[in-house]
Amino acid sequence: MRGDRHIAAVTDAHFDLAAGQCLALVGESGCGKSVLASALLGLLPGNAETAGSAHLDGLDLLTADEATLARTVRGRRIGLVPQSPAAHLTPVRTVRSQLEETVRELTGIRRREVRTAAEAAAERAAFPVDHLDRYPHELSGGLAQRAATALALIGDAPLLLADEPTTGLDRDLVERTVDELKRHTGDDRALLMITHDLAAAERIADRIAVMYAGRIVELATAADFFGAPGPxxxxxxxxxxxxxxxxxxxxxxxxxxxxxxxxxxxxxxxxxxxxxxxxxxxxxxxxxxxxxxxxxxxxxxxxxxxxxx
Structure with a gap:
């Protein structure tokens, strides 16, 4: 709702995503891509309404209550690389402390091994270890993005949801970041990547979903989309x-x-x-x-x- 008007931000969004696959959701700003991601995580505003279903490991994400989403979905079943990492990171704590806390919470690793696991998570996301003791406000936009990516990778969640994961990165780091996200899928995990970067989508996606004005208007394999016959x-x-x-x-x-x-x-x-x-x-x-x-x-x-x- 916006005032007394009903805004249909996303309508008739139908797709499936199997383990081991990457689906890239592409489209212009404002078409509803990030709203769809927020719906899957239960992070829509309180006045938002959802209908339909979105099943992950037998759980309907759209009807699950907040306690279930907080305890068993976010971080554990769905890892999130957010669109605005500066807002996602805790401003009064160092990157190291946030990584270590997430390692303890999601993996149960013993205290003596937490530091090593946190540094390994940073390395997976190409975050420099010598910056781990900095606070979020001391990071560039690209470094903040990589810190948020490191947090998302820790739990090895069945689904990784990456919302514009290459924002603020140069081309070399874009390729390194998306390659790491692709490696995360392995054989038993899936990746939903929301992006404006068609080059990044072409590099790692198995399928492309194109969204326009709140609707998915085309679903195609990446090979067909970027090759012949094309969109x-x-x-x-x-x-x-x-x-x-x-x-x-x-x-x-x-x-x-x-x-x-x-x-x-x-x-x-x-x-x-x-x-x-x-x-x-x-x-x-x-x-x-x-x-x-x-x-x-x-x-x-x-x-x-x-x-x-």
Missing amino acids: RHPYARGLLNALPEREFTPIPGMPPELGALPAGCAFAPRCARATTTCAGLPALGSGVACHHPVPEPVAIVKEQEATHA
């Missing part, structure tokens, strides 16, 4: 074509306000393929929610036709 939703294709290494062509217009969404396709006002059909809301059929999805390249179509001839 099928015009918005998803526009995101990819806006990259400097691609066409470097921005998507025209601005996203709609979530409190003033049209009845039909929310992307239609910005879409060159829109017709009167787009006045109706498209469903996520065959992985793309669009009345006029981008067709496969002609060369691929001709090859398929030749195969069936």
